[in-house]
Amino acid sequence: MARAEEDRSSYEVCKETADWLRARTAQHPKTAIICGSGLGDLADVLEKKAVFPYEDIPHFPRSTVAGHAGRLVFGELSGQPCVCMQGRFHCYEGYSGSTVTFPIRVFSLLGVEVLITTNAAGGLNHHFQVGDIMFIRDHISMFGLGGQNPLRGPNDERLGVRFPCMSDAYDPDLLSLAMESAQELGFQSFVHAGVYCMLAGPSYETIAESRVLQALGADAAGMSTVPEVIVARHCGLRVLGLSLITNRAATSYSSPEEASHEAVLRVSVARAEALCRLLARLTARLGESPRAPRPQPLTFI
Numbered sequence: 001m002a003r004a005e006e007d008r009s010s011y012e013v014c015k016e017t018a019d020w021l022r023a024r025t026a027q028h029p030k031t032a033i034i035c036g037s038g039l040g041d042l043a044d045v046l047e048k049k050a051v052f053p054y055e056d057i058p059h060f061p062r063s064t065v066a067g068h069a070g071r072l073v074f075g076e077l078s079g080q081p082c083v084c085m086q087g088r089f090h091c092y093e094g095y096s097g098s099t100v101t102f103p104i105r106v107f108s109l110l111g112v113e114v115l116i117t118t119n120a121a122g123g124l125n126h127h128f129q130v131g132d133i134m135f136i137r138d139h140i141s142m143f144g145l146g147g148q149n150p151l152r153g154p155n156d157e158r159l160g161v162r163f164p165c166m167s168d169a170y171d172p173d174l175l176s177l178a179m180e181s182a183q184e185l186g187f188q189s190f191v192h193a194g195v196y197c198m199l200a201g202p203s204y205e206t207i208a209e210s211r212v213l214q215a216l217g218a219d220a221a222g223m224s225t226v227p228e229v230i231v232a233r234h235c236g237l238r239v240l241g242l243s244l245i246t247n248r249a250a251t252s253y254s255s256p257e258e259a260s261h262e263a264v265l266r267v268s269v270a271r272a273e274a275l276c277r278l279l280a281r282l283t284a285r286l287g288e289s290p291r292a293p294r295p296q297p298l299t300f301i
């Protein structure tokens with residue numbers, strides 16, 4: 001029988017972990033990066049690293065999926081203090097929404113202000129090629145629409161408000177900065193912006209399901225990210241989301257595409273260097289520019 005999962009939804013538990021980490025590193029990260037499947041190399045390029053295996057950190061869950069090493073890495077990227085999750089948690093591993101998103105709340109308590117979350121995803125948009133990068137403009141959560149929201153349950157106001165807004169989930173200023181950074185690197189031919197759709201997994205989509213997702217307006221399909229983004233917004237972090245298109249979702253009964261995690265990891269590993277360069281450039285730009293004030297939204301109509 002499966003062991004009962006620890007309840008990681010409480011402020012006190014999150015704070016205990018944040019205090020434990022604070023006592024063991026002098027670094028004060030402002031940016032947190034979550035490495036998607038096979039994208040752990042993103043953490044390896046940090047300088048002045050302090051590394052904590054998940055099993056050593058109080059209350060931290062364990063990574064169980066290939067391509068997710070299970071280490072928290074503090075360090076500097078382009079001279080900016082960052083913390084990187086080399087391995088994320090997924091609901092299909094059997095973890096609850098509060099466990100999957102536990103690190104986000106810990107980061108918030110550590111003083112992190114920006115979350116950059118990356119994932120491997122299947123391309124639904126006909127214009128996307130394997131190896132392309134999609135900045136996430138918005139999401140659809142089949143999981144969330146079905147009632148599996150990570151904020152389900154009692155709300156502790158110390159963590160965030162009961163009813164957080166999600167129409168601004170993906171920060172437009174960060175998206176512009178990311179697009180500019182991609183352009184500066186000459187990446188514009190394989191970079192897009194689009195809608196990420198989260199499914200529960202772990203099985204990949206059927207052809208009929210992929211067609212439904214396309215009709216709904218999704219550009220890429222995956223099994224993660226959305227719970228992290230919801231909790232990040234709940235606790236006031238600004239979010240940039242990025243999908244690496246590792247495969248094309250099959251949408252025709254005569255198409256040769258067959259999804260496999262091995263192929264996903266192969267493409268991720270092959271594209272990790274480009275992603276590292278992009279994140280390094282973006283982080284440098286983030287460090288350069290104090291946040292420009294946003295125009296005030298109109299309050300009438």
Ligand SMILES: O=P(O)(O)O[C@@H]1C[C@H](O)[C@@H](CO)O1
Pocket residue numbers: 035036037065088090118119120121201222223224225260261264
């Ligand atoms: O953690 P991410 O979202 O990058 O991983 C994707 C979704 C599944 O975990 C896995 C399927 O190949 O890759």
Ligand SMILES: Nc1nc2[nH]cnc2c(=O)[nH]1
Pocket residue numbers: 120121122123199201203204205221222223246247248249259264
């Ligand atoms: N749901 C889903 N997740 C993925 N992760 C990487 N590729 C895919 C895919 O095709 N579908």
